[in-house]
Amino acid sequence: MLQYRPARLTTALTCVSLGLASATPLAASPNLDDWQAVREQARGQTVYWNAWGGDTRTNGYIAWVAERMAEDHGVEVVHVKLDDTSTAVSRVIAEKAANNLGDGSIDLIWLNGENFAAMREHELLYGPFTEALPNFALTRPADNPEVITDFTLPTEGFESPWGKAQITFYYDSHELRGDSDELRGDSQEVENPPGSIEALLDWSRANPGRFSYPRIPDFTGSTFLKQALIALADDRQPLYAPVEESDFATITAPLWDYLDALHPHLWRGGRQFPNSGPELRSLMGAGELSLAFTFYPSEPAAAVADFELPASTRSYVLNDGTLGNVHFVAIPFNSPNKAGALVLADFLLSPEAQAHKQDLAVWGDRTVLDVAHLDDATRRRFTIDADSPAMLPPEALSRTLPEPHPSWMTALQEAWQARYVAQ
């Protein structure tokens, strides 16, 4: 009796699969030399775009993109909202494991850094394709290497730039300046927020429990470690090569000394850390922290508009600059709607889409286009709206530090956990 069961199971499942499987032919790869043909092919396709869905403003922008794509290109765009990009990566791996080489369920992924490096290494991406996108030239990659470099790795045309992020600190000016009668206003020193990693330690000593960073291995938290390491390391050069090529212990020694000194003065005495970047923002809103940072320069202003942060919120960048990077979109190797995905990636690079994205009322994510080289009329669309005092002045973001090699992130994460977990 028992030995028949597996056979029966297979029969049952085969019946199901015969009944339900749709025999989609493998979609022909688009001819990248003929953009007009790609557009023709794209018409009528449905593009499933897997993108983090944790922000109502981002979601709203993607909904707008979907509308415009339907109007202009006859492509239906469906936003698959993720809580974590790795869920989409899982899906692609599962499809590859099942030998699904031409009929995948994901057509475009929003990603960068480690996720890109990993997908590229395991050959899960389609490309190179960026050179074929007519709007890609507007980023002027020759002058702006950041649009073709992702955490020091050349993108080699396997992902198309979409927006820019940079570590931005923010604080409640009301509280730091101390001009509120209900909060203490005894010191002039706290008037200015700390402008460097070293000053942050002094500031934390003077304001114990009012700052923290997300728990490693969180992305934002790990970026704080890199930021601190860049500021504290005697020689930055090794950080831009694989970590194996340098003496990790010696280079990172100043970082651990710094963190050992900093932790007792952090929120919860450094015995606990917030889970994520968004949680930092929640804690700021609840008044548990006085100083925090984010990867998205427009986040503080957007949070003020959403009543999450007080109107007295102000943003700034450290004096020597902060880490910044570009985020991208990529096409999985087995997407059946590559033409549609290409047209979408190109639309995302159009001045119209880029300007709309930069509008603080929409999302506030900064453009990857080389605005200075656009024609006058187009350039005017990119004037940054400085109405919100919580918004960073546009010139502040010129002080951008490049991301170290991705292997440093992993090494720092492991070292941090070995040092501070279960102490």
Added chain:
Amino acid sequence: MLLRLMPTVVLALLAGPILAGVAMVLLPAFGHLPALGGETFSLAPWRELLDQPGLARSVSISLASGLITTALSLAAVLLFLAAAADTRLDRWLHRAVSPLLALPHAAAAFGLAFLVAPSGLLARLFSPGLTGWERPPDLLIVQDPWGLGLMAGLVIKEIPFLMLMSLAALPQLDAPRRVALARSLGYRPTIAWLKGVAPALYPLIRLPVYAVIAFASSVVDVAMILGPTLPPTLAVSILEWFHDPDLEKRFLASAGAMLQLGVTLTALLVWWGLECLARRLGRGWVVNGRRRGGEHWLSLTGRGFLVITTLTAGLGLGGLALYSVAGFWRFPETLPTTLTLGHWQTALPLLGGPVTNTLIIAASATLLAMLLTLATLESEQRSGRRIAGLSLLYLPLIVPQIAFLFGLVVLMETLGIRARLALVILAHLLFVLPYTFLSMAESYRCFDPRWTRLALTLGHSPNAIFWRVRLPMLLASLLTAAAVGMAVSIGQYLPTLLLGAGRIATVTTEAVSLASGGNRRVIGVWALVQAALPLLGFIIAMGLPRLLWSNRRGMQGAP
């Protein structure tokens, strides 16, 4: 004939995908996953796992949370049921069970966090007046390293579950007469219930208790909100490894998933040992003849516990509701400075599609699950013996979802099945079926056989007995099981996302992806929406028996 094959069909349909899923965890745990370049078998993932800092602590907290949560919830439920009299407070507590059960775990956890956090509602209520706090105090309350916050959050949710399971099983025990008999022998009411009813009730709710142990030792979402962080519980660590952009970590995560399976099994084994111990010690207590020892204290504890957890959950829910309409809300203000409907206005236009999908999926999965459950149980009744291997049904409850679903996706992809909606329903069925089964099984199996015999002697066929005696008399359990099934289906995130390839948006997929943005106001809105749907199911489950059997007092089932 068809009925006799049912158990086999159920096992074949469900065990296959489950075992395939588990195999897909087992292989990478030993280094085999060709899609990521793992061609050979090795112990490297296990060595890496054992090298993880804080692993022992993660494991002990998972284990402790499984056992302590269950012990506390069970004790609270039994003591309350023992002490409950027909007072207004008790009726009110009974009624609060369903809304609490409908509240998604994550929403309850957020509610608790919003309540007791240093910047939470309670602190605001007493600040700065009583406490003098102008700012939130720097206290380690939620996410404490000992997992107390986590256990508190779980207890709040597990008490209603065990309560509902007990209430569904109680009618068969004829508790009032047992208590009356014991009281006629001079036992005080609470002691009479604990000695006369509880020992007979426990076997009926044993499977739900096991499910609580499995759930509490492997829960992810509640642990992320309330659990310790340095290190987090094992299940959360596994999720982090699976989510790590470094794809090599998936081998480590798979090994971790197998370890989690071991931890959950260990927790079950320890509990089983405690059961044996309790049986031995308890027997002496039951028959020691003492009729009043601790009566007052026991009844006070039972009620006190219930009042506190119900109030906490209620206040937490209130906190969520408040956040969902809050403008800016500075500490220590008790109420938001301004109120706004903006968060709801953003959410409402997005609700239509997800709500429809959610209802279609939940209704189909629950209907299928109920049919399979009833067919299996009825076939078991008629053949007169328990079916071996049914425990495989519980695998989805103890294997971490993220690990086992990956295998399922690979299986379905290999078979070329692309019917997304059907797949999602099938995947939900895997998680709904264990719950409907464990909600129904014991009441079905313990259904007084004399009713059946009586009907047989009156000349009715087994089919007629099923339709006209068993089903009507078990209606309350049946509807309760269906409501639990609906709630389970509505709460599924990963199965919906992975098997639907992200193309089927439900209320929960929307809620979870938005919650990752950490906006408390948005979380408040979606948690309320997410709680409203299952609540509907419970209201129907509670109301229908009363409506149908309004002329039969003994058939109205769970109060």
